[in-house]
Amino acid sequence: MIYELTDENYSNFIQTTNSAIFIDFYTQNCPACIELMPLLDRLDANFLDNAQICRVDVTHNPKLAQKYSIRSVPVCVVIGKDKMVKEAELGVNTVEHYFGMIERAIGKGSGITGFFSNLFGKK
Numbered sequence: 001m002i003y004e005l006t007d008e009n010y011s012n013f014i015q016t017t018n019s020a021i022f023i024d025f026y027t028q029n030c031p032a033c034i035e036l037m038p039l040l041d042r043l044d045a046n047f048l049d050n051a052q053i054c055r056v057d058v059t060h061n062p063k064l065a066q067k068y069s070i071r072s073v074p075v076c077v078v079i080g081k082d083k084m085v086k087e088a089e090l091g092v093n094t095v096e097h098y099f100g101m102i103e104r105a106i107g108k109g110s111g112i113t114g115f116f117s118n119l120f121g122k123k
Helices: 010-016 031-046 062-067 095-106 112-120
Strands: 002-004 020-026 051-057 075-079 085-090
Touching (some): 002 031, 010 051, 020 095, 031 051, 031 095
């Protein structure tokens, strides 16, 4: 499930989540943001227990955009279990790259190698 974070539910979500968090900051009329959505679905399907995949519409949630200094979209931010930002990146990248960002935050695998292990069921 991809969670839609808002200025109102963000604090409670962050405090009660015991896994890494991948946040896509976007706007609804941004072509690159729309291009990123299928990649988020793939991330969500592969990190059910180890990471929460979230989105923040910066147009409707200016406090969160300000908190993370979002000035352009899309921006992807990974927060570790310790609630600290581990990585942040502007623009669209490959799903393998995003897998690596999450795996580094949860201390699992070696990025792309871990992605292919997950994809093909190898340990």
